[in-house]
Structures are given as C-alpha cells and as structure tokens.
Amino acid sequence: MSTTSSIQTIFRDHLFAGKSALITGGGTGIGLRCARELARLGAKVVLAGRTREKLEQAVAGISEQGGEAHAVVCNIREAEDIESGIAESIRLMGGLDLLVNNAGGQFPSPAEDIPRKGWNAVIDTNLTGTFFTTQEAFRQHMRSHGGAVVNIIADMWQGFPMMAHTGAARAGVDNLTKTLANEWGRHGIRINAVAPGIIETSGLERYDPMVRPFIEEAAKNNQTRRMGTEAEVAAAVTFLLSPAASYITGVTLRVDGGQSIFHPLCPPQGDGKMPVFEDTFDRVQDGSVP
Ligand SMILES: CCCCC/C=C/C(=O)SCCNC(=O)CCNC(=O)[C@H](O)C(C)(C)COP(=O)(O)OP(=O)(O)OC[C@H]1O[C@@H](n2cnc3c(N)ncnc32)[C@H](O)[C@@H]1OP(=O)(O)O
Ligand SMILES: NC(=O)C1=CN([C@@H]2O[C@H](COP(=O)(O)OP(=O)(O)OC[C@H]3O[C@@H](n4cnc5c(N)ncnc54)[C@H](OP(=O)(O)O)[C@@H]3O)[C@@H](O)[C@H]2O)C=CC1
Secondary structure (H helix, E strand, O other): OOOOOOOOOOOOOOOOOOOEEEEEOOOOHHHHHHHHHHHHOOOEEEEEEOOHHHHHHHHHHHHHOOOEEEEEEOOOOOHHHHHHHHHHHHHHHOOOOEEEEOOOOOOOOOHHHOOHHHHHHHHHHHHHHHHHHHHHHHHHHHHHHOEEEEEEOOOOEOEOOOOHHHHHHHHHHHHHHHHHHHHHHHHOEEEEEEEEOOEOOHHHHHOOHHHHHHHHHHOOOOOOOOOEOHHHHHHHHHHHHOHHHOOOOOOEEEEOOOHHHOOOOOOOOOOOOOOOOOOHHHHHHHOOOO
C-alpha cells in the first residue's frame, strides 16, 4: 500500500493545485502527515527540518505517489537558516502561499529542575523560531502575495505541568496568532493555530520510555478515551489552510477530544464511543489490521 494514496482525506482532489506550502518539521509525525495531505490535494510542498536523511526519505515517499515535494535543511533556532530556508523554499516552489509552523519539541521536567540552556532551547524553537519563520515568510513573499498560516501549539490551557517551558512558549504562539492576524489581514494573510491534545506520533517515541505509562494514562482524560491520530490533526490544519476557512483568522482550533475542557464534576468515562479518523496505512504497516 502506498503512502500518499492511502491517506484519509475529506477534501476534494486538486483543492490546493497551484499552491506552494512550507511545513516546518515536515520530515516526521504531524508535519509529514500534513505535507502528505497537502501534496495529495495538489500543493507543491517543502519539508523543512534539521535532519536531511529524514527529510529526503519523506520527500521520496511523497514523490513516489506523484506529489511534488522538496527537502530544505533548516534549523528554526538559527536566524540565517530561516532566511535562507525561506528563500530556498520560494525558489524551489515558485512561491509560498501556505505555511505550517509545526517544528517543535520539549522535554519533561519539574519546573524547579529546568536548566537555563534547556529553557532557552525550548523557547528558541517553539516561540522564537515560529515567530521569525513567519516574519521571514511575510517579508519574502506573503506581504505582497497574501497567504495562510497555521501554527501547531499544544493543550496548555490549564498550564502545562512538567513542561513549563513549552506551556509558556505555546501560550505565546497562541497570542502571536491573534496579533499577526490583526496586523497582516490587510495583506490578505490569515493566521490560525491548531492545539493538539496527545497524538500518537514518532515524536512521543523520543521521550524516555519511562514517561510512556504517564502519557497513556493522561490520554484517557478526554471524551474519546484515546490518543488522537495524525490524520485528525492534519484534517484541521488542511481545513484552516483551505478556502473553506476564508472567514476564519486569529483562532486556535483545539484537536484534543475534549481534553482541555476536562471537568471534575463529569470526568470522561467508558471505553470511548467516538469513531477514530485515521489512515488505514498506519495500521497496515504496524500489523494491527490485515
Ligand atoms: C502528557 C504528555 C503530553 C505530551 C504532548 C506533547 C508531545 C510532543 O510534543 S511530541 C513531539 C515533539 N518531540 C519532542 O518533544 C521530543 C524531542 N525533544 C527534544 O528534542 C529536546 O527536548 C529539545 C526540544 C530540547 C531539543 O533538543 P536539541 O535540539 O537536541 O537541543 P540540545 O541538545 O541543544 O539541548 C539543549 C538543552 O536542553 C536540555 N535538555 C534537552 N533534553 C533534555 C532532557 N531530556 N532532560 C533535561 N534537559 C534536557 C539540556 O539543558 C540541553 O543542554 P545540554 O545538557 O548541554 O545537552
Ligand atoms: N504528538 C503530540 O502529542 C503533540 C505534538 N505537538 C506538537 O506538534 C508538533 C509536531 O510533533 P510530532 O509530529 O508529534 O513530533 P516529531 O518529533 O515527529 O516532530 C517534530 C519535528 O520538528 C522538527 N524540529 C524540531 N526542532 C527543530 C528545529 N529547531 N528546526 C527545524 N525543525 C525542527 C523535527 O525534525 P528534526 O529533529 O530532524 O529537526 C521533527 O521533524 C511539535 O511542535 C509538537 O510539539 C503538540 C501537542 C501534542
């Protein structure tokens, strides 16, 4: 079974024909899933990240299925990388209509133990990197051509215990989403965000395995009683980038099964009756469906 042909999408063929999309952190996980869907719908895509090998593998998968994809090595913690990465993306695709600020990460730690270098790494990636990537996209292309941006943040609405750094950074991006939507609407630019709950991705595997039981327990605290899928996040991103969202800017869409509305008077119960939206490809690969 193929990678892009088997993805679940509710969107029509050629929806993004003629459009150019840059997805940071596009080599893996949520970013790659968004890139696959955008390419499947006709967009040219650039996948940006720090690891060339991962990017090239992802590009090959999309290209095999007839999508147009390119890899751009770019560390969003480095100003020069952002400037040259955006320029290279525009050169490769002939424009930059859509930007998904998905690159990010953090490590679990009690607040009292977070070292300054670790704090700075997380803020530089998730807040500062997101801001300057967006600013550079604006300066080099979107100011004169318009566009649509989606920022990926997180469920930090009640704070983010054990991840104070990323909670602060993502709350900053939520606010930036509103500021930039106000400042740049006059240039024909829409800016929205998606706040995932706990999503089963390659990213979770990068944490110490000792953390996994806590993540699995936490993932039951929503009305679906499970983790979300990459397809469920990508569907929200694709919608916000699409013309169907042409009257939506400055909002954050929560894709968390209701995790962020947890209420102690009515905690989630039962086995989870809501159907999942996912790619059969993922389960075929891991052997869980025949
Ligand atoms: C209930 C759970 C919900 C979870 C919801 C969210 C899930 C996700 O977002 S998963 C997707 C993202 N993936 C990740 O977050 C995992 C990857 N994380 C990282 O790569 C790191 O944590 C990073 C964000 C700090 C980036 O690392 P890197 O670029 O490699 O940065 P440095 O090596 O320069 O590290 C700088 C500095 O950061 C401190 N540090 C890094 N990791 C840890 C750690 N595990 N524990 C404590 N401190 C850490 C440390 O100070 C590092 O400096 P040095 O000690 O000099 O290396
Ligand atoms: N999975 C989840 O439960 C949740 C995830 N999120 C967020 O969603 C986004 C995607 O995560 P997910 O797909 O799960 O995990 P991944 O770890 O698979 O994705 C993160 C991507 O970001 C890239 N990246 C990290 N740092 C940088 C950097 N400095 N410059 C450029 N690229 C970078 C990584 O590639 P490389 O290391 O090669 O650069 C990787 O491709 C992240 O922002 C994550 O924090 C939010 C809430 C929940």
